[in-house]
Amino acid sequence: MAHLVPLADPRDSRVADFVHLRDVQLRKSLEAEHGLFIAEGEKVIRRAVETGHPVRSFLMARRWISALSDVLDRVDAPVYVVDDATAEAVTGYPVHRGALAAMDRLPLPPVRDLVTHARRVLVLEDLVDHGNVGAIFRCAAALGVRAVILSPRCADPLYRRSVKVSMGAVFAVPYARMTDWHGGLAELRDAGFRLLALTPDQSAVPIDKAPMGDRVALMLGSEGDGLSSRWLRAADEAVCIPMSSDAMELGVDSLNVVAAAAIACHSLTR
Amino acid sequence: MAHLVPLADPRDSRVADFVHLRDVQLRKSLEAEHGLFIAEGEKVIRRAVETGHPVRSFLMARRWISALSDVLDRVDAPVYVVDDATAEAVTGYPVHRGALAAMDRLPLPPVRDLVTHARRVLVLEDLVDHGNVGAIFRCAAALGVRAVILSPRCADPLYRRSVKVSMGAVFAVPYARMTDWHGGLAELRDAGFRLLALTPDQSAVPIDKAPMGDRVALMLGSEGDGLSSRWLRAADEAVCIPMSSDAMELGVDSLNVVAAAAIACHSLTR
Known part of the structure; x- marks a missing residue:
């Protein structure tokens, strides 16, 4: 007591x-x-x-x-x-x-153990905003993504603001942190995951049309720069969320990362 | 100069x-x-x-x-x-x-004029968070929703934080403010819009399966309480974003309003 x-x-x-x-x-x-x-x-x-x-x-x-x-x-x-x-x-x-x-804090599992039973995984590369990390965990929990993998430099899900924005979802969705940015994706591929890179590039495959297969890891990049070119190249396929044809004229060239993650989780688990 | x-x-x-x-x-x-x-x-x-x-x-x-x-x-x-x-x-x-x-500020158009040519409209009821309002405008601009209607008490899209989070989308997506909360929806229906109420209630029609028709107005409620019961009753149909069956056990009973708006805009304009 x-x-x-x-x-x-x-x-x-x-x-x-x-x-x-x-x-x-x-x-x-x-x-x-x-x-x-x-x-x-x-x-x-x-x-x-x-x-x-x-x-x-x-x-x-x-x-x-x-x-x-x-x-x-x-x-x-x-x-x-x-x-x-x-x-x-x-x-x-x-x-x-x-x-x-x-x-x-509790010890985090190794990536390998985390994904043993997961079919849909988010991989977050170098997000800097704690609120965004928390909001993405909330999307994952609500929409059925049951594992999140963080790049070595991605913002901390247990930082106070992450926890608050997640409404506690950071305790509900298991996560792991890669120790090796260079080799981390290979480990996922070896575990049988198809690696999808989410990009604002509208020449990529629309996410609703991408073949999903049994195991999919969706990679999301940082708020400003998106995914690194190394991770983009390492993906099996680049996917995009189709934007309105006049969005660029309106001065809007992308969704924020939480909106993108929400649509992506909805598509991944459809 | x-x-x-x-x-x-x-x-x-x-x-x-x-x-x-x-x-x-x-x-x-x-x-x-x-x-x-x-x-x-x-x-x-x-x-x-x-x-x-x-x-x-x-x-x-x-x-x-x-x-x-x-x-x-x-x-x-x-x-x-x-x-x-x-x-x-x-x-x-x-x-x-x-x-x-x-x-x-520039004078806002009457609702009637705003929706004359719109096929997809968001209606925001009493959102209180300026950042959420801005983020929803950014989603609308990116995904092709070309009109937003605010309830009389909804937070101001031109408040500094709304503008900042929207990345300027509040200047790109035309909007109007209802003067009459009681009768405002009737005006939209008279203009030929089908009124969809977005709710976390999982017995509602999944949004991806709702018939859209030519003109659709999607209603989004406030952060804490969602749509008022009056607006829910006034809708032609209640729609939901399907959540994972174990989300409630995980302590997550809803998406945040921006994530919900993103998925909804994506579905509206599919």
Whole structure:
């Protein structure tokens, strides 16, 4: 059972897991070093606990305790109970969405193990925006894609904003991170996946018309530049989402990556 | 031709159009009162000027002038040239994305005129998030939906964040705002549109299987609650995006509205 610990000093070292939550660079190194991540809000904390993530500690105002009481009953961790001013002084922003929890990350599976039973896989190359990564996990969960593979430099699905935007889907859809950008795709092909590269290039095969086969891995590139030329060349086929013929005249030359991922997941699992 | 005006005092009344850009409530009333909006960044400013929006004034650091020189040559408006500290003191945030322009809004057409020639229309009911509104306009522009109708309370497509996320698509896709939430849909039906209500309810007709006919208006509801029951009842047919059968077990009960809009636009224009 969690135990309540009233806390007033924002510099107290016991809440060091929660400091400067808006400082992306600081959080990246702090979370990597300690193998932790932050879950925010009742629903997300609940999902993270249900999926087996150990809680290091909670930080919340007193008014959030009752909504989480069933979770607190099951978890052995301190609950630092703070007022709103202390919460803001620790985290660096007004904590509107309720409780925070610092949790331990679980070890990620190797890519090979992750895809053993998957038929539809997304492969994300170097996405930089945490919100986009989270939104894509939500699409995958909703539409039936049951594995995501991240390039070595792709943004972290367990970063606070990713988790929040995903509505907890980052805990539901298993994922792995490639250790080798050069050779990572070969491993997927060896496992029997047909590699489709999603590109805005309208001379590619429309995704609704691409032959899918039993196992398909769909590659999505980064927000600005799309897929690297190396990964485009490594694909079995380039596919596109057909755009309106006058879109270019209207100054719109692509969909954003989340919209593209949504349409792609819908097509992959049709 | 625009004329350069060096400016150092952030309280100077000549830059009153640009104050407190992160204060949503203040900006809403200020922009409504003066009939203005803010365009941010070279690409967006360029699109806004090309689509006939009169420039009231520019605010920018000296280093952005040359990139916009062709626009400045054609426009008769003051360019307030500021250093970064002054820009931040005026706007309330560090202006990373380059130039800002304050522009006059153009009168919106009546719904009836907007849809005269449209075959595919989106109808947005009470969306609250400006980023979502902008992202949906980008989907519409890319995928061939050429008219958007807003409910009376739907978030403003010309709010700074909407414009930015849309990548300028809010200037490309014509839109109108209903004045009458109760009777607004009847006007569309009278114009020959079949009204489809998009719902997460999986007992509705899958959108890819819904008969489309010549003229279709697809209704999208707000982020939290979806479509109002009144609008759901007023629809000719409720349609859904089929979700994976295990999505609910995974704790994901819906797509976000932008992902849903992307798939819907793709289906509407297939």
